[in-house]
Structures are given as C-alpha cells and as structure tokens.
Amino acid sequence: MNNSTVNYTTPETSTNSTTQSFGPLQILEMCLHSIIFAFGLSTHTFVTWFIMTRTASGFELEFFFLNLSVSEIGNCLNSLIRLLSFWYSGLSTLKQCLKGLAITGRPLFQCLICVERYLAVFHPVTFLKYKPLRYRVICCTAAWIIILGSCLGCMFIVSHYIVYLWFLSLQFLHFVSIQLFCLVAVLRALKQSGPGERGRERGEENHMKRRAFHIILITTVTMVIIYVPLTFTALFTILTNLIIQEVWSPSMICYVLAGFVQPVLYLHRTGKLSCLFSPNLKPANAIILLFKSRD
Template sequence: MMAIVELCRFFNSSQQPLNISSGEKTLYSSCADIPAVLIFYLVMQFINMFLGIPTNIMVLWLIRKNKGNSSTSDIFIGHLAMLDTFFCLVPPLELANIFYLTTSSSTWYVLRFFYGIKDSSPLFLSCICLDRYMAVLHPITFTKLKDRHHRSVCAGITWFITLVYAAAKCVGNIPNFEKVFTVMILATFAFMLFCNISILWALRQSAPGRDETHPTKKKAFKTVLIILTIIVFNYFPPVALFPFQEYFSPDVFHCYIHYIAFGFMDISSSIQPVLYLSREKLPKTLCFCSKNTECDDDAVYTINQ
C-alpha cells in the first residue's frame, strides 16, 4: 500500500504548480463555522473502529469455520468484511489530519487511498444482491452456476477495480474524478434496489393452490426487507446529494454535505457485519422454486447478510 501512496505523491507533486501557498489551514479550521458536522462524522468513524473491526473479524472467522457448509454469497461477504476491516483502521489517522495537519500533508494520500477502498464497497454488495437475485428468481440457472470458480473471478475483478479506483483517488487531482464516484454509487444503488425489490416481490407470492405465504418465506421476506432498509439508510444520502453538487457552494458541500453523506455511508462497515452475525443462528439457506418446477436442493436463497 505504501508503494501506491508514494506513487500517488509522485504524480501529484509532478502536476502541482510551483507557486503553492504556504498558508494552508487544517480541515477543521477551514470548516470552523459548522464543527458539529465534523464531530458527527468522527463519531461515526470511531463507531466503525470499535464495533466494525471486531464484528468484521468475527464474520471472517465464521465464514472460515463454516467453509464446508457456507453459502454461495459467503465469498463476497468475506471480501466485503476484509474491505471494511481495512477501512475501519482509519479513524486515528483521520482525527489527526482533521484537527492538526494541513490538507497538503502526506498523510492525506493515505486517507484518500482508504476512502477509495470504501467508495467501492457497493460493488461487493451488488455481487451479493445479484447472487441472491439469481437464487430466488432464476433457481435453475443458479443451480447450473453454483460452481464458485466464477465467483472467485468476479471477486478478483472487483478488487482490481477497487484498487485502481483507490489509487486514482489517492492522486487527488484528476479532473472531474468525483463524477466517477457519483456514477458508481447511482448505478450500484439502483441495481441493489432492483435486486432486493424483485426478491421481495417473489417472496410475497404464495405457492399455487395456497392463499397464504409459507412462514419460512415470511421470515425471509422480513430479512430481505431489513437488508433493503439498511441499504437505503446507508447509501441514499450520497445518492440524493452528490448528483447536485454544483448547486451547493464549495464550502457548504465540502464542509457539510460531504461529511453528512459519507458519515451515513461509512457506518455500513459496522451495520453489515452486525446484521450478518444476528442472522447466523437462523437456517443458512432457504429454497424457493418457480411455480411450475420442483424444488431443487441446489437452488437456494441465502438470508444472511
């Protein structure tokens, strides 16, 4: 990682003008008019550190322990837990940078790399949502694709995109680069909504000849509804605010909107593993079939987050 950071510093310094101002301020002093927003953001980050690190490590331990009986989505959940554990190490460095160091400090390269890692977490969430969507809506195709080799390839591609994006964000002066995040968060948010709403609609339907939904389906419906609510809670603020960045003044956006939106998004590093652990005691898989097919043991829907 340090090699990437040094590379970021090289590219950034090579593109800096020679007449850089020496009177730079700390982030806190530049946003002194609304300190409550920075305090809110830091509280969210330290919740991530104290709650997110142990819960994500526990998720990784459980996935490894249950490796022989794990769900198809566990490979993506495991990679997401690794990403979140990595991001949860940030708060002490971020605290020092906000209050004591100027925005030209070399540690901001490290922070921007961490931010880039977290920005890409919806990509792994989208993989999880797609896996569950296929299990519920297309169980026959899902059964044929149950081999996890392609999931490992998908996870590898996602990590490659994540690291390239994080390295580009680390450079910090690519023109209009913030629009990449806006497009990514809008696309992944819409995709996750589509997958989860489709799953809810399928689970809501009763079986042929029955007037009521099976109790197991009702339990899965509630679980998916909770997952959908958390996705909206974590990712709707940046989705709703970032496309309209040009309508805010630079000071308001960077000192207020930016930290409110990312405060809600970043807390997902704690909420997601807690949800997974809370569902660990429930049955790991549920099988749902289309109306005209018999239930296949391989066509399963994972209810763990």
C-alpha cells in the first residue's frame, strides 16, 4: 500500500511534537481544519441563534435546519480536535468517534430537509399533517440516535480502512440519491408554469418561482460537489487498495468549501445578507405560489 496516507481516513501514528515536521499536504489539511473551525463555527452559531430567537412558526419550519446547524457546530469542534491531534496523539480516540458525526450528521439532516421540500410540493396534505413540531422532534431524535450509532461504530471500524470507506461510501450514495431525487423533482415542478393567471400577478409569480428555481439549483449543484468527489475517491481507494493523499485532498477541499454554501443561502433567504445580496429573494413565498398554481 502507498505510504502516502491521509489523516481523515486512516488512524494516525503517534509522533513526538518536538520532532514532528509537516509536509505540504499536512499543512493543507491543517489549513482546511482551521477554516472549518474559524468560519464554520461563527456562521453556524449565528444561524442557530437566529433560528432559536425566531417566532414559534418560524422555529417550527426551520427545525431541521436548526439541527443541521448544531451538527455542523459539532463538526467545527471536531476540526479543532483534529487540528490539535497533530501535536497531541491522545485525542485520537475522541477524533475517531467524532468522524461518525462528520460523515452522518450533515447528509442525514440535509436529506430530511430535501424530503420536507419534496413533500411540501408534491404531497401538501401529508406535509401539513406532519407539520407540527412534535413530528419534527421525533424525526430529529431518530436522526441523532443514528448519528450516535455512527460515532460508536467509527470508533471500532476506523482502524479497518476498507470497512470504514465502505461505510462512508454507502452512506453518501444512499443519502445523496434521496436528496438528488427530491431536489430534481422540485426543480421540475418549479420549471412548470402555473395555469390561468395574467398580468402583474402572473409576472410576480414567475419571477419568484424563477428565483426559487435558482436557489434549488444551487443547492443541487452544491450537493454534487460535496459528496460525489469524496464518494468516488473512497471507491477508488477501495478498488485500488491505495490511500493516496494527493487524491483525497481535492475531494476534501470540495467537501469543506461547498459546505459553506447552504448556511450562506439560508442567511440570504432570510435577508441577513441584504448588505451583499438583494433581500427580495423569498423561496418560501414561491413555494406557496406553486401550491396555488397546482390547486
């Protein structure tokens, strides 16, 4: 097996902090973890605070996104631990455990958000039936139990890198398939024109649906950038039995940088980035108009 291994997929060996030297790829990984911790923690903390201080109806509608932000805060703290583990090998057990949060938390809650959007557009009666907060709490409780199981599992399988990579790949393929199905279906629905409305109201509806279409399209492309390179890299590693850091680094860069898109889009949608973007974008209003056009 190639000796060029990567820290986020294989267990690290203990090193003496006084004699350890870092190569370019190790420095790149340290920079990535620093970016995740510095920018991700502040962004997701603000999103979490903003959702929790909204009205009851707003909190209910954004409950899945709240749990996603909490999960991402855990990933940011995990990045700090991974950064410190370059000098303190005693953190390896905690780091291995939190890998389950990194590979399960984000795709699972994103999947719940996508399924919710799909139900809102294509099955509005079912969506309204399960809209109350108690059903969302049940879903998120089940999700956190799955994440906890993933964390415990990673503690035992991360040393067997083939098993770990199969675990990662199958999770990503499963969750991403559901997300892409839901997002593409919503894109097709937004692309269709509503019947019978004329003049200014029709133009306003088309304008808002077009903007919502762009947001969903950006989300879809982001999902592909986040998960597809990492999944193919894991499958390549399984098939070749080689862990090549030069192959993993670009995939991790995509995973890290594309992960900032969704919270930025959320802040944009809620008007908190009005200083940088136009505050007129309200995809939720477009979805409501879409309901009316389908009735």
